[in-house]
Amino acid sequence: MSAGNGSTKQSLVEGKFIRNAWYMAGWTNELDDGKFITRRIIGEPVVVFRTKDGSVTALEDRCPHRWAPLSLGTVLDNGNIQCTYHGLEYDRTGMCVNNPHRGGSIPHTAKIASYPAVERHHCVWVWMGDKQADPSKIPDFSVIDNPGPFEDTAFDMITIDANYKLIVDNLLDLSHVAYLHVGTLGNAGSTTADITVKEDGDDLLVTRLASGVEAVAMHGMQWPGHPAKVDHFQEIRWMAPSCLNLYVGLTEIGKPWDQGTGIWATHMLTPETEHSTFYFFTAVRFGMREMSEEQHKEIQHKIGVMRRYAFEVEDGPMIEAQQRVLDASPRNLDPSKLNIDLGTVRFRRAITRMEEADQAPA
Ligand code: FES
Ligand SMILES: [Fe+2]
Numbered sequence: 001m002s003a004g005n006g007s008t009k010q011s012l013v014e015g016k017f018i019r020n021a022w023y024m025a026g027w028t029n030e031l032d033d034g035k036f037i038t039r040r041i042i043g044e045p046v047v048v049f050r051t052k053d054g055s056v057t058a059l060e061d062r063c064p065h066r067w068a069p070l071s072l073g074t075v076l077d078n079g080n081i082q083c084t085y086h087g088l089e090y091d092r093t094g095m096c097v098n099n100p101h102r103g104g105s106i107p108h109t110a111k112i113a114s115y116p117a118v119e120r121h122h123c124v125w126v127w128m129g130d131k132q133a134d135p136s137k138i139p140d141f142s143v144i145d146n147p148g149p150f151e152d153t154a155f156d157m158i159t160i161d162a163n164y165k166l167i168v169d170n171l172l173d174l175s176h177v178a179y180l181h182v183g184t185l186g187n188a189g190s191t192t193a194d195i196t197v198k199e200d201g202d203d204l205l206v207t208r209l210a211s212g213v214e215a216v217a218m219h220g221m222q223w224p225g226h227p228a229k230v231d232h233f234q235e236i237r238w239m240a241p242s243c244l245n246l247y248v249g250l251t252e253i254g255k256p257w258d259q260g261t262g263i264w265a266t267h268m269l270t271p272e273t274e275h276s277t278f279y280f281f282t283a284v285r286f287g288m289r290e291m292s293e294e295q296h297k298e299i300q301h302k303i304g305v306m307r308r309y310a311f312e313v314e315d316g317p318m319i320e321a322q323q324r325v326l327d328a329s330p331r332n333l334d335p336s337k338l339n340i341d342l343g344t345v346r347f348r349r350a351i352t353r354m355e356e357a358d359q360a361p362a
Helices: 028-034 164-172 174-178 188-192 293-327 339-358
Strands: 022-027 037-041 044-050 056-060 096-098 117-120 123-127 156-160 194-200 203-213 230-239 243-251 261-273 276-286
Touching (some): 022 037, 022 261, 022 276, 028 123, 044 123, 156 293, 164 174, 164 230, 164 243, 164 276, 164 293, 174 188, 203 339, 230 339, 276 293
Antiparallel strands (some): 022 123, 117 123, 156 276, 194 203, 203 230, 230 243
16 A cells, blocks of 8 residues: 555544443443442543442433532432432432432432443443444453353453554554564564455454464463464454454464464453543453463463553553654644555544444434
8 A cells, every 4th residue: 555645634533432332331340349430431421330239320420519429429229329419319310319408409400411331241331322222232242251260361451541543553453563562462473464354244353364473472371382383363353433352362384273272352442531541451261272270370360461561561652652643743644554554444434434423313
């Protein structure tokens, strides 16, 4: 592909958020012991809590009386939440249902937004839009539902001070592992990958195969005694607008990928603001090789640590630096495109179409 020709000019980090979509508010275990999840999601303050009947409720985290966060409040036995400042009580639809003060009248303005919320794949998903919420559209992360012994890694999260689209770009173009993650997730062989991109239903699927290369450290440690040269495969599934599931690992040269060993690596991105993103991640191992329980435990732990390091110390600062450069630059920057960008180009086109459709009347 030639360098940017101006025909695809678009803002790299602007654009309204897609409201009619499921976003991950947090891990379900964040609600343990009666705790709240409190996060700004696509710019809106949201509080999520579990009620006595076991279900989850997601509401605007801002009392309309004097703007106290309801996350400082109390969940009552009847499932309502009570503001701790002056005691107004809201039900799960966001209506104020009790004013404890003299007369008890409730102004019509005393209501807050409520959001459909669903627990699935150890995550709490919230729907921020005005169109009908369809739980069948929740991104499929069933690979993490029921891991076997030593297969799972920690449920983790970092925040990156950048627009979520820059992080999707990063994950759809894993050629960067040869540079940014050299010695952990990538090596020199990673630049030799053949890349294909296709649509799979509503998803975008990018595959990369570097054949006959040295094992990268992340997967080499999962396969003691691996051959000197292996196939390194990466299949990246983008599920709109901001979730990705990766199937990555090593296999013998020319052998099917499912005979190899590696991880399902999940990435759930939730925009906080236009310039910050919650980045949730975990992983599940597949094709585990014979080894002692102690070795399995060590690898299980190392995968979690290595991935966190890669995202927090290697990807995060680079993506934040990109964001700062864009902030200081004219808005009509058009990237120089290389053949490694096939996936990101398709993503940018798809997300632009989605943004337009999202703003159409319900
Ligand atoms: S701010 Fe919530 S009741 Fe006054
Ligand atoms: Fe990376």
